Amino acid sequence: MTFRQLVLLFLSLQFLSPVALLSQAKDADLIITGGTVVTMDSSRAIYDDGAIVVKGDTIVAVGPRADLAAKYTAAQTIDARGKLVLPGFINGHTHVPMTLFRGLHDDVTLNDWLYKYIFPAEKKNVNEEFVRWGTRLAAAEQIRSGVTTFADMYYFEDAVAEETKAAGMRGVLGETFIDFPAPDHKNEAEALAYTERFLKKWQGDPLIHAAPAPHSIYTCSQKTLQDAAALARKYHAPILIHVAEMKKEWDDSQKQNGMSPVQYLDKIGVLGPNVVAAHCIFVDEADRRTLAQKQVGCVHNPSSNMMLASGVSPVPEMRAAGVPIGLGTDGPAGSNNDLDLMEEMDLAAKLAKITKMDPLALNAKAVVEMATIDGARALHMDKEIGSLEAGKKADVILISLDEPNAVPMYDIYAQLAYALKASDIESVIIGGRVVMRDRKLLTVNEPQVLAKAREYRQRVAASLGMQ
Numbered sequence: 001m002t003f004r005q006l007v008l009l010f011l012s013l014q015f016l017s018p019v020a021l022l023s024q025a026k027d028a029d030l031i032i033t034g035g036t037v038v039t040m041d042s043s044r045a046i047y048d049d050g051a052i053v054v055k056g057d058t059i060v061a062v063g064p065r066a067d068l069a070a071k072y073t074a075a076q077t078i079d080a081r082g083k084l085v086l087p088g089f090i091n092g093h094t095h096v097p098m099t100l101f102r103g104l105h106d107d108v109t110l111n112d113w114l115y116k117y118i119f120p121a122e123k124k125n126v127n128e129e130f131v132r133w134g135t136r137l138a139a140a141e142q143i144r145s146g147v148t149t150f151a152d153m154y155y156f157e158d159a160v161a162e163e164t165k166a167a168g169m170r171g172v173l174g175e176t177f178i179d180f181p182a183p184d185h186k187n188e189a190e191a192l193a194y195t196e197r198f199l200k201k202w203q204g205d206p207l208i209h210a211a212p213a214p215h216s217i218y219t220c221s222q223k224t225l226q227d228a229a230a231l232a233r234k235y236h237a238p239i240l241i242h243v244a245e246m247k248k249e250w251d252d253s254q255k256q257n258g259m260s261p262v263q264y265l266d267k268i269g270v271l272g273p274n275v276v277a278a279h280c281i282f283v284d285e286a287d288r289r290t291l292a293q294k295q296v297g298c299v300h301n302p303s304s305n306m307m308l309a310s311g312v313s314p315v316p317e318m319r320a321a322g323v324p325i326g327l328g329t330d331g332p333a334g335s336n337n338d339l340d341l342m343e344e345m346d347l348a349a350k351l352a353k354i355t356k357m358d359p360l361a362l363n364a365k366a367v368v369e370m371a372t373i374d375g376a377r378a379l380h381m382d383k384e385i386g387s388l389e390a391g392k393k394a395d396v397i398l399i400s401l402d403e404p405n406a407v408p409m410y411d412i413y414a415q416l417a418y419a420l421k422a423s424d425i426e427s428v429i430i431g432g433r434v435v436m437r438d439r440k441l442l443t444v445n446e447p448q449v450l451a452k453a454r455e456y457r458q459r460v461a462a463s464l465g466m467q
């Protein structure tokens with residue numbers, strides 16, 4: 001090539017470089033740009049002027065906005081300037097259809113609440129239609145509070161799954177096993193048959209992870225517990241269960257089994273790396289070692305534990321032992337009454353501080369971790385969700401910083417844990433799909449759901465002679 005040809009080639013490249021760069025930009029479906037991106041990745045990277053690039057249901061890139069703007073184009077862009085951008089919150093334990101029992105009967109012990117009020121109310125009112133409307137109400141509430149994934153235990157869980165998917169939410173959904181007639185099955189054989197059909201139906205679904213959910217050691221026989229666990233392992237599914245949630249459970253287990261609830265579950269072969277254990281209040285040092293060794297995920301429910309005076313989970317000690325711990329609201333009736341995970345962050349930190357009489361017992365960063373990446377670990381889903389990283393699902397929330405309670409901000413984690421509220425959540429994306437934009441729900445007919453919930457109030461009250 002002559003000198004003249006080289007000069008002409010150089011000039012043509014210079015002239016065409018912007019076009020060439022544009023033609024080389026990779027196509028994406030959605031770019032969230034300009035916000036303060038709090039990744040919750042292993043390095044806890046934060047990008048003050050960041051961007052997230054989404055293709056399909058997956059994040060393909062996260063980083064400084066200026067870097068990614070030159071590399072990607074997308075049909076849809078969300079301007080996140082002046083907002084915090086986080087991975088979606090994970091509600092690790094709840095019973096979503098119980099939104100329709102919200103406030104039914106409060107200020108009693110867990111044992112009385114279950115046996116005197118809730119179980120009778122469920123017997124008279126819970127059917128598939130009830131479950132569908134309760135799930136729709138819960139989906140609206142959870143999306144508005146930034147929850148993108150939740151773990152549920154209830155009846156007619158296949159209906160819960162259908163409504164969860166319709167709302168665009170991600171769910172680990174457990175069909176309840178219990179040793180007395182339930183609304184959707186009358187005996188263990190029916191429960192096993194229903195749950196096996198449920199597990200088969202949802203295998204491989206991108207949003208729904210179906211699971212057996214034996215209620216607890218105090219409502220399930222050893223056989224029921226083992227049968228539910230065997231079914232879960234047959235289908236490589238999670239197991240959801242309440243564990244060591246009240247003193248009576250601990251005392252009865254010591255008397256009947258000669259050991260703690262955790263050790264009993266281990267002895268009968270239930271514990272393992274697919275188990276999600278709710279509450280874990282009465283767990284001693286030996287129990288914590290067992291939970292860590294068996295890779296059990298635990299879910300802390302501070303509002304519920306306080307409201308029912310059940311006790312305080314030793315969260316700092318469990319974290320120190322290597323047990324992955326997430327946060328949960330528990331059911332929105334009697335044991336909490338809402339599905340606000342931001343409130344659980346605040347309460348988890350403060351509950352640990354006051355019970356330990358140590359302001360350093362559980363800090364703001366730790367509870368944000370519990371609501372995101374540690375919550376994903378507790379559900380055994382940390383390879384899929386919990387942080388904003390390339391290759392993970394595009395579950396993203398945008399939080400407004402334009403409210404009086406949001407300014408000034410000196411520390412992001414402290415602001416999230418102690419100052420910001422669920423009402424500050426502005427937009428929510430789950431699996432790359434925008435389900436709330438500028439506080440407008442896009443996947444749930446909110447006015448219809450609210451009207452139906454008010455109708456159910458009249459039905460439930462009449463069934464219990466409360467009118």
